[in-house]
Amino acid sequence: MASDTLRFVRKYWPLFLEFTITLVAQRIKAFTHRxxxxxxxxxxxxxxxxxxxxxxxxxxxxxxxxxxxxxxxxxxxxxxxxxxxxxxxxxxxxxxxxxxxxxxxxxxxxxxxxxxxxxxxxxxxxxxxxxxxxxxxxxxxxxxxxxxxxxxxxPARLLSSEKNEACAELKALQDRIIGGKKIGIIGGGAVGVQLAGDIKSFYPDKHVVLIHSRDQLLPSFGVRLHKYVVDKLQDLGVELMLGERPAIPSTGDGTGTDLVFPDGRKETFDVIVPCIGxxxxxxxxxxxxxxxxxxxxxxxxxxxxxxxxxxxxxxxxxxxxxxxxxxxxxxxxxxxxxxxxxxxxxxxxxxxxxxxxxxxxxxxxxxAEGGLKLSLGKDEYVMYVQDPDGTDFLIPGKSSKVDLEVEKGWKMFGAKFKKTSV
Ligand SMILES: Cc1cc2nc3c(=O)[nH]c(=O)nc-3n(C[C@H](O)[C@H](O)[C@H](O)COP(=O)(O)OP(=O)(O)OC[C@H]3O[C@@H](n4cnc5c(N)ncnc54)[C@H](O)[C@@H]3O)c2cc1C
Structure with a gap:
């Protein structure tokens, strides 16, 4: 069977061509509209x-x-x-x-x-x-x-609507992760998978456990993506608990440390990050x-x-x-x-x-609107698209930028990127 990349290009190049022509036409019309x-x-x-x-x-x-x-x-x-x-x-x-x-x-x-x-x-x-x-x-x-x-x-969304306070929320989570040894991530959707992979690859000494209520990670996507992601997370050393639905600590924000499972088993973590809902x-x-x-x-x-x-x-x-x-x-x-x-x-x-x-x-x-680009630890990502007939395309890649090329986001919204990282 042809590689996923080849099949993807063969199937989607007419759409990308049409999309590019549409974008060029939009730019010309926007210019004349002025x-x-x-x-x-x-x-x-x-x-x-x-x-x-x-x-x-x-x-x-x-x-x-x-x-x-x-x-x-x-x-x-x-x-x-x-x-x-x-x-x-x-x-x-x-x-x-x-x-x-x-x-x-x-x-x-x-x-x-x-x-x-x-x-x-x-x-x-x-x-x-x-x-x-x-x-x-x-x-x-x-x-x-x-x-x-x-x-x-x-960390999927933040509570504050002010930039400085929102940054403080992200910093507070960084500090909790750095300070913890055993970290539980609840929810195996895109955010939970990405977070678990990142913590384990940037801090390999930590014990990272990804807990998910179903047997399939990323359940909105195909089983092939699940299998690929499971292999990658296990290679990184993330422990997976699938088909498990523990009670979230009553604070709801992960500041509690015990997770109680339906069979009565209790596990203690230094940090718990719920990525659900x-x-x-x-x-x-x-x-x-x-x-x-x-x-x-x-x-x-x-x-x-x-x-x-x-x-x-x-x-x-x-x-x-x-x-x-x-x-x-x-x-x-x-x-x-x-x-x-x-x-x-x-x-x-x-x-x-x-x-x-x-x-x-x-x-x-x-x-193609539902295509996912998911980072799996600091060095890798996977792109995944599933057609309505069940055919899918899974294209792995290597990441080189720690900041996930955020400057592209700035460009998308007409802003001049000012790097303020250390
Ligand atoms: C971690 C993460 C990674 C993702 N990665 C991808 C990806 O790679 N590709 C992709 O296509 N999608 C991705 N998504 C999904 C994507 O972010 C969402 O689909 C998208 O943000 C939805 O945009 P939206 O504008 O509809 O709503 P939102 O992004 O939820 O924005 C709603 C906006 O409305 C404002 N607002 C709400 N209520 C009010 C109010 N009463 N008054 C004034 N303002 C208000 C909010 O402040 C916010 O700015 C990702 C999501 C997450 C969380």
Whole structure:
């Protein structure tokens, strides 16, 4: 059988070619938009809630394409873009944590003057055609996109919205890991796997145990990836406990030291890091359109056009001008940044289609959106893509950069990388 790399290139080169042509066309249109857009004295607002992968991409693309008479307002509670891909690594390795926080200043670069506004605030509610902010301000909107994502315990996400305090959270975890001898990681998803591999490869003397409730690590992906990752973690010396669901210490933040297993067995660790659970940030809709929140998942229900879906609730209203995308939305897509960016392009196109009274586009995910690049210790990574028919592509590689090439993230959001590591 041909190698995975060859099969992958054969299958996906037409898509990459199409994608590259689309990107070039977008750049040309964004350039000409600078000369055709005029900021009018009264502008209607297109408001985007949440400035992470989905919302930031959407806001920037709206800034490159909204017609005269409209402007985009991005509302984000964090002082900096949280480049969470690198949080697990930076919670183990010292001296790079500042680089995971990217200034928002560059996001509007290349857009016409006045079309793009960022408000640093927390959205607390939505009323008819208005967003309420924690500061007491109210922002009227003609169109609204909710991209408020999901909460996860550190180190997947951090609690603070200020860069310095968020860095302190990562440093505190680094110190706990350095100070501990036996470290328990709970949860064998991407974050737990990455964290376990990093701790053991940067600090080989530590006893690292990865505990996972199922028999398969990374259960959203194929069994082949599980087998590959198990071999790699065992080579590094990580102890695996699969099919085990211990009670998490009552503090919930891993500061407790004992794990009690269902058979009554107790194991003591110096540090416990839970890497489980994702809670969608959908409460912003609680008072506005509660029937648009899935009772099962708490994600926001959307049509294939990514407009909010009206539930059965008699109080539900016409929501054609409100969209949801990314990790907070119940779509057919993956909960990955790539899917968020693809959905952002659909939402952008549909807002402009509504403005121009044109037909709306439907979001239909492609398998490449769900591709994973997972670091396995300091020197290696694996890329994995699974097609809907079950065919998969597993491509291992060698990592050379301890900071996981964070400068690429800065470039992606128009920021000039200033290395502040030691
Ligand atoms: C460790 C890690 C590694 C990952 N690696 C990859 C990868 O390699 N490739 C990939 O494609 N995906 C990866 N992912 C998944 C990816 O990060 C998520 O799918 C992506 O972040 C979802 O983006 P989002 O914008 O929808 O939501 P989020 O990233 O959750 O962002 C939501 C934003 O909304 C803001 N917000 C929330 N509520 C409010 C409010 N009320 N007012 C104002 N602002 C608000 C938040 O501050 C945040 O900035 C990884 C995730 C983690 C945790």
């Amino acid at each position: 000369f055709t857009y005029h900021l009018l004295p009264t502008c209607k607002n297109v408001v985007v809630l949440g400035g992470s992968f989905s919302g930031a991409f959407l806001a920037r693309r709206l800034g490159e394409s909204l017609p005269s008479g409209y402007k985009v307002i991005l509302i984000e509670k964090n002082s900096h873009f949280n480049f969470c891909f690198n949080f697990p690594r930076y919670s183990v390795v010292q001296g790079h944590e500042q680089n995971a926080f990217i200034p928002y200043d560059g996001l509007a670069s290349g857009t016409p003057a006045g079309i793009f506004e960022i408000i640093r605030d927390t959205a607390t509610g939505i009323r008819d055609e208005e967003v309420e902010l924690a500061s007491g301000k109210r922002i009227p909107f003609a169109y609204l996109a909710v991209a408020t994502g999901a909460l996860q315990p550190p 994702q809670i969608p940030n959908s409460s912003i809709l609680d008072g506005f359109s509660p029937s648009s929140i899935s009772p099962q998942t708490r994600r926001i229900l959307v049509e294939s056009t990514l407009q909010l879906r009206n539930g059965e609730d008699p109080k539900s209203r016409e929501l054609h001008n409100v969209f949801a995308l990314g990790d907070v939305a119940e779509t057919d897509g993956y909960r990955m940044a790539r899917s968020g960016a693809m959905q952002a392009e659909v939402v952008r196109g549909n807002i402009i289609a509504l403005i121009n009274d044109k037909e709306l586009e439907k979001y239909s995910p492609i398998a």
